[in-house]
Amino acid sequence: MRKVTFGGANSLDNFFARPDGGMDWLMWSDEAGALMNDFWTNVDCVLMGRKTFEVAVKGGNAGESPGISSYVFSRTLSPGRHATGATVITTDPAAFVRDLKQQPGKDICVMGGGELARALFEGGVIDEIGFNIHPVLLGAGVPLFHHMSRQINLELIEARPFKNGCVYVLYRVKH
């Protein structure tokens, strides 16, 4: 079955972006680059919420990359294929992803702030969490984790400090 990973970068105070969506605080490194390359080799599907999609569209990178399908979950956009190449889904996210995991394909990545992730955690369809914790307290921003109706237990797979002070952590979700 396809593995679903909630992944990206966060601040130590668990923001995914500044209040305006700004990502200028991200620290790039060869170590993070190598890890990302490995990760994307195994992924052919990206899931995001409508807000992350809109930020991505503004940034000019919300289209269909070669070999990658994008699904955007929204209560307000029209369902179906969007001009950017992404497909808008307006039905229950967890049910959609549960079905998607059964289909043939590579692994699936959940991107962006935590509203979509909350629905997918509560629906029990996320298998891994992988974050590059940055050495900064942003103080304000878009939260990575939102309040949830239940506790999610994790198993640490890896914790790897980078030379630039980031710490990459990878967890398996205990179902």
Add this chain to the structure above:
Amino acid sequence: MRKVTFGGANSLDNFFARPDGGMDWLMWSDEAGALMNDFWTNVDCVLMGRKTFEVAVKGGNAGESPGISSYVFSRTLSPGRHATGATVITTDPAAFVRDLKQQPGKDICVMGGGELARALFEGGVIDEIGFNIHPVLLGAGVPLFHHMSRQINLELIEARPFKNGCVYVLYRVKH
């Protein structure tokens, strides 16, 4: 000058306790115990907010431990020595701690949820952050970090995975 550390344990979604103050999710280990022993050897002063103090009083451990002074910051309690042995401070926390750091003594530990820590971060008096990140998303609880008026840059000193899946991270605050 005495070093001020904001430290303790947190969940991956950055809660310090359950909504009711519950800490039943904490995982004890020999590794964490050895680290705590080392830490407390160098500390003779504990700072906490009123809410953490009240939880500690209920738990029966808010008194003065041998060799440790406790200060509780509050806008509602009466200032001065409390029956438990702690001293209640009602003046500006950052100014008080700035003065305390100049006095002779061992290092200082800021405990508890993040309301006091926010005031001390904003006042620039916290020198280190040391947390044992637990492999769990609690989903709800007492937040460790609150919104702040400015960004705080950190330098990673150490990231150490424990056998039980906790990851201990220690940062120096860049002043």
